[in-house]
Amino acid sequence: MPTIDIDSPLFHPATTMPRVLQTTVFNLHTADEPLDQLIDETAMSHQPLVIKGTYHNAILLSETDWLAIQDTLYLLSIPGMRESIQAGLQTPVADCSKELEW
Numbered sequence: 001m002p003t004i005d006i007d008s009p010l011f012h013p014a015t016t017m018p019r020v021l022q023t024t025v026f027n028l029h030t031a032d033e034p035l036d037q038l039i040d041e042t043a044m045s046h047q048p049l050v051i052k053g054t055y056h057n058a059i060l061l062s063e064t065d066w067l068a069i070q071d072t073l074y075l076l077s078i079p080g081m082r083e084s085i086q087a088g089l090q091t092p093v094a095d096c097s098k099e100l101e102w
Contacts, residue, residue, distance in 0.1 A: 024045075024047060024048075024049050024050065025049075025050045025052060026038065026049050026050065026051050026052065026060075027052045028051055028052060028053050028054075038060065039060070039062075042060050042061065042062050043062035043063075043064070043065075046062065046065055048060065048061050048065075049061075
């Protein structure tokens with residue numbers, strides 16, 4: 001499952017949403033590829049696909065990428081969780097507890 005590095009310069013702090021590095025644009029009216037092929041390519045590349053319609057556009061994401069985004073947004077909505085994750089990432093493995101306290 002893809003992960004989002006919250007310390008990365010690609011992470012936009014104002015919105016807590018990652019910036020997309022590369023997006024493929026797919027024009028609905030000139031499409032040669034069947035939808036199932038586009039879904040497979042989107043899932044394998046982990047890159048969103050912009051679907052351009054006549055009046056509106058949409059974004060196609062793989063299910064695993066969407067779930068990862070939902071998990072990240074949920075975790076970051078918990079007060080103090082961002083700081084806890086950052087502290088945990090900086091803790092050497094040797095300093096981690098060997099048993100859970102719950």
